[in-house]
Amino acid sequence: MESSTILAKFQADLSQAKEHFVSETNKLRTGRAHPSMLDGVMVEAYETMMPLNQVASISIPENTTIQVSPFDANNIEAITAAIAKDEQLGFNPVDDGRVVRVPVPALTTERRQQIVKTLGEKKEEAFISMRNARHDCLKALKESDANQDEVKRAESQVEDLMTQTKTAIESLAKEKESEILTV
Numbered sequence: 643m644e645s646s647t648i649l650a651k652f653q654a655d656l657s658q659a660k661e662h663f664v665s666e667t668n669k670l671r672t673g674r675a676h677p678s679m680l681d682g683v684m685v686e687a688y689e690t691m692m693p694l695n696q697v698a699s700i701s702i703p704e705n706t707t708i709q710v711s712p713f714d715a716n717n718i719e720a721i722t723a724a725i726a727k728d729e730q731l732g733f734n735p736v737d738d739g740r741v742v743r744v745p746v747p748a749l750t751t752e753r754r755q756q757i758v759k760t761l762g763e764k765k766e767e768a769f770i771s772m773r774n775a776r777h778d779c780l781k782a783l784k785e786s787d788a789n790q791d792e793v794k795r796a797e798s799q800v801e802d803l804m805t806q807t808k809t810a811i812e813s814l815a816k817e818k819e820s821e822i823l824t825v
Contacts, residue, residue, distance in 0.1 A: 645788045645796040648779055652800060655775035656807045663768040663811055670757055670764075671731075672821045674705045675746040679731065685724040687717045697721065698742075710735075710742040718742060749822075757822050765815045769808065776804055 668678040683694040694700070698712040698721055710725070712718050718737050725735040725744060732753075735744045749757070779800055783793050 645783060645786060645792050648782045648786060649796055649799055649803075652775055652779035653803060655779075656772055656803055659768050659771040659775065660807055660811055660814075662771070663764060664814065666764045666767075667761060667814065667818050670761060670818065670822065671746070671749065672818075672824075675702050675708045675744075677702060677708065679746070680708065680710070680725065680744075683724050683728055683731075685717065685720050687714075687720055694721065694724065706746050706748075708744040708746060710744065711740075712742070715740070754822055758819055761815060761818055761822065765811060768811050772804060772807060776800060 665681075668676070669681050671679060677700040680694050680700055684691045685694050685697050686692075687697045694710070697714070697717050698710045701709045701711070703709050710721055712721055718739065722735045722737045722742050725731065725733055725742065733744050733746070735742050737743075780797060783796050783800075786793070788796070
């Protein structure tokens with residue numbers, strides 16, 4: 643395999659790790675309501691487990707409330723139960739027969755600290771994924787039929803890409819942390 647192909651795959655792996663980190667941090671609560679807070683909720687509808695966004699539309703009528711409007715009114719109880727069952731969210735949904743309203747309570751200082759800790763775990767998961775991608779890339783470079791100079795140049799590019807992606811993830815994490823800690 644050619645070194646440019648190996649580097650392209652490595653770059654794709656790094657951007658995938660970054661995108662995954664962003665999608666995971668979007669699920670973390672901040673002080674205000676956001677539709678992505680309910681992304682991980684699975685609802686039992688039509689005798690199968692389905693993501694919430696496939697059985698209902700999610701909107702934010704005000705900063706502290708998420709409104710879930712089921713496409714089929716028969717699923718309203720299952721939606722309410724699925725949201726209440728997700729302990730990581732800690733929400734107490736209320737349905738009025740037509741829509742489910744999910745009040746987003748203000749975060750306590752203790753809860754904010756727990757969310758920041760979870761953010762740190764998500765950041766570390768991204769770094770582990772990046773290190774694994776770097777390991778695979780360096781191994782592939784050494785096994786390639788490229789000459790020593792080409793391999794050294796590619797290894798230097800790998801480290802530059804790692805540094806850039808790590809800096810970007812740390813910056814995103816800092817922004818999210820300040821967003822979480824802002825009262």
